[in-house]
Amino acid sequence: MPFVDLQSEDDYASIHYITNSPFANVGSFDPEKPTVCILHPTFLDSSWVHAQFNDPRLDAEYNLIAFDMRVAGKSHARHSGKHDSWVDAADLAFCHQALALAPMHILALETNSINCALRFAVLFPEMCLSLALCNAPAPTELKWIYTAHDELVQTWCFAEDLESYEHVAMEAVTFTLGPGTPPDLRDDLIAYWQCTLNPQKRMRVLEQANIVMNRTPLPAAAYPHITQPVLIIHGDSSEACPRKYAERMAQDLKAVLYTVKGGGGYLSIPPGTASIVNQVYAKFVSRLPHVRSDRVKPALTLAERMKDALGTLEAVTGDANVRSRDPLSPLSFSCLPEEVVQQQSEGLRAYRKGQTLAFLPLGPTGRPIRRYSERPRDDWFESKTEGMSYAGGRFFQEPNGRTPNKAHSGDPISPDQGRLRRGNGFTPSSVEKLVIKGSMAKVVSSQPTLHNLFL
Template sequence: MPFVDLHSTDDFASIYYTTNSVFGNVGGFDPEKPTVCILHPTFLDSSWLYPQFNDPRLDSEYNLIAFDMRVSGKSECRHSGRHDSWVDAADLASCAQLLRLSPFHILAMESTSINCALRFAALFPEMCLSLTLCNIPPPTELQWFYTAYDELIQTWCFAEDLESYEHVAMESVTFCFGSDTAPDLRDDLIAYWEVTMNPRRRLRVLEGANMVLNRSPLPAEAYPHIMAPVLIIHGELDEKCPRKYAERMAHELKGVLYTVKGGGGYLGLLPGTASIVNQVYTKFLSRLPRARSDSWSQTLTLEERMHDALATLEQITGDGRSLRTRDPTSSLSFCCLPDEVIRHQTEGLQAMHKGQTLAYVPLSPAGRPIRRYSERPRDDWFESDTEGMSYAGGGRFFTEPAMRTDKQLPMPKSEPISPTEGRLRRGTFSPMSVEKLVIKGSMAKVVTGSQPTLHKLFL
């Protein structure tokens, strides 16, 4: 399998990539065709980009390449509290230079990929031919989404049985894709998460969640550095990414905004909207000058080019930190998180590491999901219908017309959190909160027992 190893004195990452060439590597690229780099959606990996890789409009006309970000898919890394979107952009640039990729077009899906693509285009404009962004996220997470996902991540990382894990995974499907997600797609998502993001791999889960929940807005000084043509594709009904932020981004980057009628989250993945995204994208590329994909020979070495990028980053951030003095061979040198955030994220990862190898794994001894979510036993008296209304059994309370509605309840309206709000969120656990004491027996025995240990209970 093709990997790119990035190593330095303080960091190591093995970045997996896949292509549409015969042998799955860049050596099989057709130099006559332009190259398109596709960045996968949040909490997924490059294997979920099959709607693009299997579309002949893209597969036959372009060289396609996709990387798994350092805490996604088959990629591996040394976990760090210094991981942010600037680090992802540095990873992408290092991989492109080591693979000697010619300048390429970028198609970014959802929050983490879009933040990576914007920062890559600002620091390495000569490598970016065009920029296409699907579903522009708010500068920081919306308050209701931030709070909900904070709770979900805690339950996700410390699930103790299959039912608990399936419940939190189903809640995540609802938040990301909506309550009307097709059963087959829902089953595939939950099965994927059971294999790649189970409680025994909770360091990856927390580090990936930190990328979403603790992100910082892109500085206004970065926009003038983005010179590539920009296309923004936005879902009309995506409640976690309101359209006003896509309009604002299109104005800042002087780009084109295309709204997908009836589209929600994860436009490039859902069967109903993926074909529309591919059609709009190929028409956009057809209007640009056609580039070749010859092996690119840079005049600067990798270290020299990354040093120049650090100097540009220091100019963009303007926070007084001497970024250009950092090690240019380390992607972590591009981190722009405040010191307090880095410290708390590091403490959270250290706390998560404790007991990780003994955490619950919702897999069979063969390493496969035990069952499909839709095949779970449905013998519980409590159920919930698609509108979120609870009912018991299948009696009149469920079939009563007054209790049914054809319209999904809207998500609560809220504004993004401030850049400093929630930095000490409960998701970054303290060591005391992770230590969990399981007490069995009567409540009287618990209350009259060892009182000093009660503060260790994790609720």
């Protein structure tokens, strides 16, 4: 399998990638075709961009490449509290240099990929020909989503039986794709998460969640550096990514905004909206100047180019200490405050405790024990017609049992609010409290809702 190994004094990552070339590597790219890099959706990997790889409008006209981010899919990396979207952008640049890729168009799918793509365009403009962003997120996470993510992640990582895990995974499907997700797609998503993001891999879950929940806005000084053509494709029914933020980003970037009627979360995955995304994107790229994909030796050495990128990052952020960092380490590009790095590191250490002995929702063959749609329907997790389980309490309820009014909670959190929650959240003591002991009947009788369980 193709991998790019990134090694430095304080970091190690092995980044996996796939291509549509005959021999599954960049050496067999057609130099006559432009190159398109697809960044996969949050909490998924490059295996979930098959709707783009299998579409002849893209596959036949472009060299396609997709990387698994450092804690997703087949990629592996040393876990770090410094990991943010600037680090993801540096990873992408290191891979671009190592593979001697030509300048490429970027198709970024959902929150983490979009934040990575924007920062990549700022620091490495000669590597990026254009940007296409699907479902532009808010600068920081929305308050109601922050709370839901907080509860979902902790419940997900410390599930102790199959029913508990399936229940929280179903909540995650509803949260990401919406309540109308087709059963087959829902089953595939839950099966994927069972194999790749189960409680025995909870450090990967937490690190990916940290990137989403603890993100910081792109500095205003960075926007003038993004001079590439930009397309924003936005679903008008996405509750997690309200349209007003896409409109604001389109104005800041002087981008073209295309709205997908009825489109919700993860536009690139459901067949109907995925086809629309591919069509709009293919038309967008076809109107740009044609650029060949000849592999050429970079004019600067890797250390020199990354040193220049650190200089740009210093100018954008105003941090005078950035330029002096190690240019050969992707972690040098992290822009998280020191207190956040420390809190994320503490959370990762807490989640590491007992990880290898955690519940594994797989059979002896390493495959899911059953499909979600094949589960018994007479247990306490069975959903009623109104969407409530017998246990009561969904992750999107307030303590009084009502669904939160997103019209009043659709504002982003402030950085101070995020730091406050982070400081009181992922600590060893709080992790211990999440392990529910005893029979399920006792849990139900003693706890009115799952929502209150983690407050």
